[in-house]
Amino acid sequence: MQIEISKKAAPGPAMSGGVRFRKPTSEDGASVWRLIGELDALDDNSMYCNLLQCTHFADTCIVAERDDEVVGWVSAYLPPAKQGTLFVWQVAVAPKMRGRGLAKKMLKALLDREVCEDVSHIESTITRDNDASWGLFRSIASEFDGDLTERPHFRRDDHFDGEHATEYLCRIGPIETGDMASAA
Secondary structure: OOOOOOOOOOOOOEEHHHEEEEOOOHHHHHHHHHHHHOOOOOOOOOHHHHHHHHHHOHHHOEEEEEOOEEEEEEEEEOOOOOOOEEEEEEEEEOHHHOOOOHHHHHHHHHHOOHHHOOOOEEEEEEEOOOHHHHHHHHHHHHHOOOEEEEEEEEOHHHHOOOOOOOEEEEEEEOOOOOOOHHHO
16 A cells, blocks of 8 residues: 655654755655756656655655755665565665765665665666765675675666666665664
């Protein structure tokens, strides 16, 4: 069952600087799409894709908001065939909010949700040139004493017809979830 939460509902965990984390709503789709469009390292999705993420996958996505503006976004889901795994699709932080640990805090707040209580591994695919994502996932692995493994997953020539860099599957775990946001 999908539960829609109003943007004006209880803000959820807050952090310094007036940034609040919350589940996305249908009203966030366009803002998320614009945020992703500002960032060169991320592939653009259609606005409709982001709208579906904000509604169908709201329980495993998170918005960071400051002064009613979306300044951070994590899209993730629980793959049905990989019990105990949270797959992180995209992590986006507005340029003006970088250097504050926002990406890591969003991931930790997401992992602290009840829907993630059985998560023991985190996965994502990352291109070699995305230094920010590699740094984030290495930091998460280190903080939670989880192993980080990587291997080619979607290859430039085999899967992208030479049009996109190889995506490496990054897997962290095992980790223990629960009260991660307070450790931020």
